[in-house]
Amino acid sequence: MAATLPPPRLLPSGDSAVTVEFSRTIDDTANQRVLALDKALAASPIDGITETVPTYRSLLVHYDPGKIGFDALGEKILPIATRPLPPATKARRWRIPVAYGGEHGIDLEDVAKTLNTTPDDIIARHIGGDYKVAMIGFTPGWSYLSGLDKSLHMSRRQSPRLLTPAGTISIGGIQAGIQCLAAPSGWHLLGRTPVRTYQLHRNPTFLTEPGDRVTFFAIDHKTFEDMDRAAEAGEIVAEQVVA
Amino acid sequence: MSRLIVASIGPASSVQDGGRHGAQRYGLTVSGAMDRLSLAAANTLVGNEPLAAAVEIGPFGATFTAKDGTVRVAIAGAPRNADVAGRPVAMDTSVTLKDGETLTLGFARGGAFTYLAIEGGIKGEPVFGSLAVNARAGLGSPYPRPLQAGDEFTVEAASGAPELRIELPKPVSGPIRVLLGPQDDEFDDANKALFLGSEWKISATSDRMGYRLEGPAIKHLHGHNIVSDGTVNGSIQVPGNGSPIALMMDRGTSGGYPKIATVITADVGRLAQTSAGTAFRFKQVSMAEAQDEARKFAQLIRTLPDRLRSSDTVELNIEALSDANVAGYAVSAVDAGTWQVTAEP
Numbered sequence: 001m002a003a004t005l006p007p008p009r010l011l012p013s014g015d016s017a018v019t020v021e022f023s024r025t026i027d028d029t030a031n032q033r034v035l036a037l038d039k040a041l042a043a044s045p046i047d048g049i050t051e052t053v054p055t056y057r058s059l060l061v062h063y064d065p066g067k068i069g070f071d072a073l074g075e076k077i078l079p080i081a082t083r084p085l086p087p088a089t090k091a092r093r094w095r096i097p098v099a100y101g102g103e104h105g106i107d108l109e110d111v112a113k114t115l116n117t118t119p120d121d122i123i124a125r126h127i128g129g130d131y132k133v134a135m136i137g138f139t140p141g142w143s144y145l146s147g148l149d150k151s152l153h154m155s156r157r158q159s160p161r162l163l164t165p166a167g168t169i170s171i172g173g174i175q176a177g178i179q180c181l182a183a184p185s186g187w188h189l190l191g192r193t194p195v196r197t198y199q200l201h202r203n204p205t206f207l208t209e210p211g212d213r214v215t216f217f218a219i220d221h222k223t224f225e226d227m228d229r230a231a232e233a234g235e236i237v238a239e240q241v242v243a
Numbered sequence: 244m245s246r247l248i249v250a251s252i253g254p255a256s257s258v259q260d261g262g263r264h265g266a267q268r269y270g271l272t273v274s275g276a277m278d279r280l281s282l283a284a285a286n287t288l289v290g291n292e293p294l295a296a297a298v299e300i301g302p303f304g305a306t307f308t309a310k311d312g313t314v315r316v317a318i319a320g321a322p323r324n325a326d327v328a329g330r331p332v333a334m335d336t337s338v339t340l341k342d343g344e345t346l347t348l349g350f351a352r353g354g355a356f357t358y359l360a361i362e363g364g365i366k367g368e369p370v371f372g373s374l375a376v377n378a379r380a381g382l383g384s385p386y387p388r389p390l391q392a393g394d395e396f397t398v399e400a401a402s403g404a405p406e407l408r409i410e411l412p413k414p415v416s417g418p419i420r421v422l423l424g425p426q427d428d429e430f431d432d433a434n435k436a437l438f439l440g441s442e443w444k445i446s447a448t449s450d451r452m453g454y455r456l457e458g459p460a461i462k463h464l465h466g467h468n469i470v471s472d473g474t475v476n477g478s479i480q481v482p483g484n485g486s487p488i489a490l491m492m493d494r495g496t497s498g499g500y501p502k503i504a505t506v507i508t509a510d511v512g513r514l515a516q517t518s519a520g521t522a523f524r525f526k527q528v529s530m531a532e533a534q535d536e537a538r539k540f541a542q543l544i545r546t547l548p549d550r551l552r553s554s555d556t557v558e559l560n561i562e563a564l565s566d567a568n569v570a571g572y573a574v575s576a577v578d579a580g581t582w583q584v585t586a587e588p
Binding site for chain 2: 183
């Protein structure tokens, strides 16, 4: 039998939630453990847990203190959280179209200048990445991606923009992102996708799940307009790669 | 069917309920009433489920007019002057509007949010089981945005049930109770003591997303950036400028600032009802106490129907009267409160 993994920290987030923290930093093994615990709790629910929220490095577990107390819940979670990681299963993979630069990616030129290269080279490096949805958070459908090419790691903007467009494809720090709704952001905007990761009256409402794999491909701005109309009408427009 | 017309309403007013659960993992926040107990009290008065959708009314006044029939409603939460065609209506009571009659609500006299529940409930299309307005995500029904004058609700005609009042326990006073964490280890003892020992005021720039706290700057041990993790209602995060923000119902589902403490479930509504500029303090409690209070709070909401009384037994609320006199209002002495004049039925 494989050795158990070091236990996570159980941090109280008030009286009705516990943060199960595997790492303080962005770390792929920690993220795998977060997603494995999330999956295990979905497969064999613990009575009293009401909702789980996976993030890069921790799983936030909401629970009803009328059904289970903090200590009792911790005792149930720890043995599951220290199990060896299950063998990797085939993840769902999305190919996401992106219109880079121009009005859709107003920071592309500046990012190229900062990194002493050309916009085309930045696009190539961004497209070259094999990404994983590490978490979804902040606003509906905002997918945080790990797997950004190291040469594209750069600190966030000094002052965040108060509003960035729906569908923004951006990079910030060591992360890449797919933003669904218009929102404030301090990240560098490389382009826009017509794909809605969240659309209310579509089935599914949410396209991406934590653990999904993502790659990008370039489309021209005319194609963006066509796909954007189709997406508005409820088409998914992202390509799902069947393994 | 009758209609209830929003004849006038101030900002920060919207349809809210017990919130939208189950999709925080997709970045969709919970929303829902800022003060669940008052929402539940108003709903209970008109026979609705405690956390059914009702109108959450911000600090300014509002008027509602019945059309095409009678409408029975109830009000609870931040106290205000209220009347129907000149007849005073007490807080924590139900009232029936005849066709064409208008319920007029004044400014909140302390607190921020008052709940107007409608007998038979608000009709709309739930998303993730909720009608609650989340304007950023374009969610909420019948209007996916704050309410405006001219909006209307299609409602059941009033049942004709006798009017009721609800006898709520005396409001808890004193500090807002918190549990430290989840990132209290990002602060040294001196700064934790500064947080727990200082007087705070809620900034006027606060909203349903977060309450900004004015007081001393809280310093971090290792800087203000952490790797984003999940948030809850009542998470108190400390951004780079050291001014804490208590995250409320429209919070982002994840955040990248260290969270020094979390308001206990039983006190989130109390914090929500703390007016901008009012001084208050925090107090650390143990997990055992916080969970005990959370269970009592849930029990109180479940047993609200036991607290319904005939509205013929009128109470005098001395505090409301004296508050109102200080503020220069002419006010009805009939208000839900602490000092009972007549015996219970």
